Amino acid sequence: MGEVELSCRAYVKMYLHACLFPRCSINGLLLSSSPTGGAVCVTDCVPLLHSHLPLAPITQLALTQVDVWCSQTQQRIVGYYQANACVSDNSPTPCALKIADKIAEQFDNAVLLMLDGSKMSPDYRVPPIVMYERKDSRWILKDKHTIMLRQWEETRAIASQMMESGDHTLLVDFDSHLDDITKDWTNQKLNTKIEELASPANGNI
Amino acid sequence: MCVMVLMSQIASARPVKMPERFESTLEKRVVECYRSEEMRDKLRKWREDNCRNSEQIVDVGEELISEHASKLGDDIWIIYEQVMIAALDCSRDDLALTCLQELRKQFPDSHRVKRLTGMRLEALERYDEANKHYDAILQDDPTNTAARKRKISILKAQGKSTEAIRELNEYLEQFVGDQEAWHELSELYINEHDYGKAAFCLEELMMINPHNHLYCEQYAEVKYTQGGLENLELSRKYFAQALRLNNRNMRALFGLYMSASHIAASPKVSAKVKKDNMKYAAWAATQINRAYKLAGRGTKENKCSMKTVEEMLESMQITMS
Numbered sequence: 001m002g003e004v005e006l007s008c009r010a011y012v013k014m015y016l017h018a019c020l021f022p023r024c025s026i027n028g029l030l031l032s033s034s035p036t037g038g039a040v041c042v043t044d045c046v047p048l049l050h051s052h053l054p055l056a057p058i059t060q061l062a063l064t065q066v067d068v069w070c071s072q073t074q075q076r077i078v079g080y081y082q083a084n085a086c087v088s089d090n091s092p093t094p095c096a097l098k099i100a101d102k103i104a105e106q107f108d109n110a111v112l113l114m115l116d117g118s119k120m121s122p123d124y125r126v127p128p129i130v131m132y133e134r135k136d137s138r139w140i141l142k143d144k145h146t147i148m149l150r151q152w153e154e155t156r157a158i159a160s161q162m163m164e165s166g167d168h169t170l171l172v173d174f175d176s177h178l179d180d181i182t183k184d185w186t187n188q189k190l191n192t193k194i195e196e197l198a199s200p201a202n203g204n205i
Numbered sequence: 206m207c208v209m210v211l212m213s214q215i216a217s218a219r220p221v222k223m224p225e226r227f228e229s230t231l232e233k234r235v236v237e238c239y240r241s242e243e244m245r246d247k248l249r250k251w252r253e254d255n256c257r258n259s260e261q262i263v264d265v266g267e268e269l270i271s272e273h274a275s276k277l278g279d280d281i282w283i284i285y286e287q288v289m290i291a292a293l294d295c296s297r298d299d300l301a302l303t304c305l306q307e308l309r310k311q312f313p314d315s316h317r318v319k320r321l322t323g324m325r326l327e328a329l330e331r332y333d334e335a336n337k338h339y340d341a342i343l344q345d346d347p348t349n350t351a352a353r354k355r356k357i358s359i360l361k362a363q364g365k366s367t368e369a370i371r372e373l374n375e376y377l378e379q380f381v382g383d384q385e386a387w388h389e390l391s392e393l394y395i396n397e398h399d400y401g402k403a404a405f406c407l408e409e410l411m412m413i414n415p416h417n418h419l420y421c422e423q424y425a426e427v428k429y430t431q432g433g434l435e436n437l438e439l440s441r442k443y444f445a446q447a448l449r450l451n452n453r454n455m456r457a458l459f460g461l462y463m464s465a466s467h468i469a470a471s472p473k474v475s476a477k478v479k480k481d482n483m484k485y486a487a488w489a490a491t492q493i494n495r496a497y498k499l500a501g502r503g504t505k506e507n508k509c510s511m512k513t514v515e516e517m518l519e520s521m522q523i524t525m526s
Contacts, residue, residue: 023257023294052423054395056430057440057460068520069513086364094398177510178455181500184510 002109003039004131005148008155009194010045011127013187015159016168017047018083018115024050027096028173029066029103030079030113039148040078040109046185047173053082054095062174063102069186078107083115090116090130097139104134112139122160127152151198158197167193241273245280252287259294262287267300282311289321293328301325316342320351332359350380357389366397384413391423400431418450422457429464434473440464441485455496462489462518490518 010030017026028048034041048062063077070076080100084090092100092114104110112132119128127149131142149155162168170190177185244265251262266288274281289304305325308318319342326335336359342352353376360369373390380386391406407424414420425443428436441464447457465486469479493514501511 052392052395052426054398054430055426056432057426057463058456061459061463064517064520065513068516072513072516086362089364093396178459181455181496181510186510 003146003148004109004111004142005039005041005150006127006129007041007043008151008158008198009191010042011149011155012159012162012194013045013047013171013190014081014083014113014115015120016162016171016190017050017173018117018120019163019168020171020173021050023085025053025083025085025093026050026173027053027080027082027099029063029077030081030111031066031070031075032078033073033075036076040111042078042111044075044191045081047171047187049175050173051175053093058174058178059099063099065174076107077103078109079103079111079113081113081115083117087117090114090118092132092139100132100134100139108134110134111142124156127156154198158194161197162193237273238276241269241276244269244273245277245284248284248287252283257294259291262291263295263297263300266291270304282308286317286321290324293324296328298325298328301328316346316349316352320355323352323355327355327359327362332363335359350376350383354386361393366393369393370397382413384410387413395427400427403427404431416450418447418454418457421447421450422454422460425457425460425464429460434468434471437464437468437471441468441482445485453496455493458489458492458496462486462493465489493518 014028017028026047026049029046030042031044031046032041033043046062046066049058052058066077080096080103082092082096084093092112096112096114100110100112110133112134114130114132116128116130119126127147129147131147132139133142134140167190170187170193172183172185172187174185177183247265248262248269251258256262266284269277269284270281270288277284285304285308289301289308292298292301292304302325305318305321308315308321312318319338323335323338323342326332326338336356339352339356342349346352353372357369357372357376360366360372370390370393373386373393377383377386377390387406387410391403391410394400394403394406404424404427407420407427410417410420411424421443425440425447428440428443441461444457444460444464447454448461451457465482468474469482469486474482497511497514
């Protein structure tokens with residue numbers, strides 16, 4: 001199918017989300033602010049849960065709120081990501097497939113991204129992600145060559161640096177927001193930090 | 206106490222300029238005394254609250270053990286245990302082994318220490334060896350619940366959910382009041398999408414602990430997920446109960462709003478039920494808006510959440526009527 005591009009901001013936030021809750025399964029939504037047609041550019045992500053992923057109420061609530069926020073900010077939900085607590089198993093769970101299906105109803109080229117925990121050691125060289133796309137009502141593995149991460153080395157460095165300096169503790173997912181609603185699940189502060197670290201020469205991050 | 210004595214001595218003495226070297230040693234001792242007390246208190250609080258903030262425990266614990274061990278008295282053993290477990294959680298096998306070795310020296314035949322040995326093997330993914338240790342404990346003492354729970358944790362770590370569930374059920378037949386075990390079982394069932402059985406576990410938990418708002422709220426979430434009118438009504442009731450126990454539980458508030466809205470929108474309900482649920486939903490919506498207004502005061506970034514929630518509530522009301 002089509003090409004998918006993953007931005008630095010989206011990758012770093014997903015990575016930090018997984019680092020913040022290393023003992024839990026985590027999930028979130030992938031967003032795009034680019035116009036439709038051509039490659040799918042994942043420009044941002046919203047971390048959602050780190051507990052009770054298969055339960056419906058909070059997931060429904062989060063999907064609705066993110067939907068509303070997207071329409072206010074000219075973005076759209078284009079995919080879903082998840083990292084399993086069990087590091088040796090990175091296959092999509094039934095709830096991952098369900099949520100991804102729902103997203104695919106609204107966006108044809110939706111992607112399902114699984115973070116591979118076993119490949120996230122400090123010296124990892126390749127992006128620890130596995131992507132799936134929808135074909136004939138099934139989710140199949142996406143050809144690696146259609147997945148792009150521009151400036152991968154820089155992105156990887158930013159992610160490691162932020163984790164080492166403890167910035168992952170600044171990340172707010174929807175679960176944390178519900179524990180304290182003064183926290184911002186759009187993570188504006190973190191976005192700013194990521195932008196500061198990315199080189200000014202970098203075009204669209 | 207040592208701080209107070211020093212202060213009174215200094216206050217009553219005539220102001221005499223002390224040699225600099227003496228001053229700084231005194232200061233250092235005072236600061237160290239205070240600091241080790243502070244660290245000890247932190248570790249105690251985390252033990253009592255059963256927090257899993259392993260990185261912090263390792264930070265504080267490592268310093269306490271290496272620099273203030275002499276001041277800890279008998280507390281040192283329980284601190285070794287706490288730091289060892291936290292170290293395993295952070296892949297700090299060096300620190301874990303140090304703590305374990307001290308504990309082994311002091312308590313050579315202890316089952317409690319044997320269990321820690323097993324846990325270290327688990328962390329190194331040497332599950333068969335770990336199981337041997339736990340089996341040895343259970344051979345000696347069949348009622349040792351800690352060893353049984355570790356065996357179940359190994360099944361979970363290996364992804365053997367069905368076996369873990371079976372073993373946990375057997376365990377609970379014997380130890381019916383074990384809240385931790387019931388909660389673990391409910392989580393396992395939720396991950397297997399067996400919501401009926403998860404609900405049963407949460408019902409047991411609510412019976413044991415009727416004032417815990419989190420159990421009510423989780424039960425309500427499971428019921429909501431099961432779906433169907435009857436389950437939705439139950440979920441609404443339990444979201445409401447969770448709110449009665451803790452009126453700041455936002456999940457319960459949103460849950461109440463969503464379940465009431467769905468019931469009101471259902472074509473199968475009577476006019477009265479529809480009207481009642483619209484009332485509940487409207488009440489919940491007001492509370493939600495109020496909570497977000499309070500939260501949003503002063504900070505620019507929270508205005509975003511407030512607006513999002515307002516719009517979301519409005520859009521859901523339209524689908525309801």
